[in-house]
Amino acid sequence: EPEVTQTPSHQVTQMGQEVILRCVPISNHLYFYWYRQILGQKVEFLVSFYNNEISEKSEIFDDQFSVERPDGSNFTLKIRSTKLEDSAMYFCASRFVSEGEQYFGPGTRLTVT
Amino acid sequence: GENVEQHPSTLSVQEGDSAVIKCTYSDSASNYFPWYKQELGKRPQLIIDIRSNVGEKKDQRIAVTLNKTAKHFSLHITETQPEDSAVYFCAASSPNYGGSQGNLIFGKGTKLSVKP
Numbered sequence: 001e002p003e004v005t006q007t008p009s010h011q012v013t014q015m016g017q018e019v020i021l022r023c024v025p026i027s028n029h030l031y032f033y034w035y036r037q038i039l040g041q042k043v044e045f046l047v048s049f050y051n052n053e054i055s056e057k058s059e060i061f062d063d064q065f066s067v068e069r070p071d072g073s074n075f076t077l078k079i080r081s082t083k084l085e086d087s088a089m090y091f092c093a094s095r096f097v098s099e100g101e102q103y104f105g106p107g108t109r110l111t112v113t
Numbered sequence: 114g115e116n117v118e119q120h121p122s123t124l125s126v127q128e129g130d131s132a133v134i135k136c137t138y139s140d141s142a143s144n145y146f147p148w149y150k151q152e153l154g155k156r157p158q159l160i161i162d163i164r165s166n167v168g169e170k171k172d173q174r175i176a177v178t179l180n181k182t183a184k185h186f187s188l189h190i191t192e193t194q195p196e197d198s199a200v201y202f203c204a205a206s207s208p209n210y211g212g213s214q215g216n217l218i219f220g221k222g223t224k225l226s227v228k229p
Contacts, residue, residue, distance in 0.1 A: 033216060043149075043157060043202060045216040056216050091156060101147070102217060104156040 002026045004105035006092050012111045013082055021077045021108045023092030031095040032075045033102060034067065036060070036088040043091065049075065082112045115140040117205050119220025126193050127228055134223045136203035137185040143205040146179060146186045147217065151200045160201075161188070193227045200224050 005024045013019050025032050034046040047057040047067055054067065066078045075094075079086055092105040116139040126132050138146075144165040149157035163170045163177045163186065170177050174193075179186040190197055204217040 035217075042221045043204075043217075043219040045218060048216050058216075101159050101162065104149075104158070106156050 004092055004094055004103050006090075006105040006108050008108060009106065010109045010111070012113065015084060015112055016081050019079050019082055019110065021079075021090050021092075021110070023075045023077070023094075023105055024073050025075055025092065025094030026096070026103060027073070029094035029096045029103075031055075031102075032067075032069070033093040033095075034077045035091045035093060035104075037091065037107075038088045046077070046090075079110075082110075084112050086110060087112045115143055115205055115207060115218040117203060117218050117220040119203050119223060121223060122221065123224045123226070125226045125228065128193060128195060130193055132188075132190045132193050132197070132225055132227075134188045134201055134203070134225070135185060136187070136205075136220050137183075138205040138218075139184065140205070140207050141181075141184065142207040144208065145206040146177070147204050147206075148175075148177060148188050149202045149204065149219075151202060151222075153199075157202060190225075193225075195227050195229050198225055198227045 007022045032049040035043050037043045045058050047061045048055045049067055064080045068076050089107045089109050091107045093102040095102045119136045147162035148160050150160045151157045161172050161175050161177050163179050174191045176189040200222045202222045203220040206215050206217050
């Protein structure tokens with residue numbers, strides 16, 4: 001069964017550094033999402049992406065964040081200047097049709113020191 | 114925006130007993146309500162979902178009920194087994210401006226422990 005994949009599984013970075021988290025959604029999916037989960041807390045929506053543009057974003061997704069689909073397979077989340085509070089598990093998700101299950105990737109654990 | 118409340122935060126049951134987790138939502142436009150199971154260090158996985166045109170849905174030992182008037186929905190697990198132990202998240206989604214299903218707003222999660 002096809003799965004969403006994410007790399008790296010764990011990223012450690014220093015405060016102020018830029019990080020890029022990578023996701024490969026399921027190949028025929030059209031809707032893409034980033035969520036984050038601070039340790040022990042709920043999953044929080046960051047941004048959704050469809051037809052090569054952002055369709056929705058949350059208050060968390062400020063100017064420090066950006067998303068890109070540079071080619072037909074990858075979907076990336078960039079954090080320009082990381083802060084300690086950006087430490088979390090970041091999940092990518094994708095969906096095929098306008099209504100349907102969102103499939104989650106295994107997550108990237110980001111640790112900002 | 115949408116807000117989802119989930120109770121209880123922890124739930125401990127004996128193997129074979131039933132477990133019920135309840136969620137409420139605030140946005141009456143929400144029309145899709147999935148439940149995800151997350152094992153420690155793993156990705157959330159969909160276990161069951163329900164749409165607003167349905168009041169109840171069942172899949173083997175798992176069922177979900179939805180009360181649109183009261184804006185609450187519940188997960189019922191019968192004949193619980195130790196492998197049901199995990200964190201369960203409810204979520205709600207309302208249509209976005211384009212009319213398609215929007216992003217998921219999650220509850221805070223319920224840690225279910227099933228004791229053998």
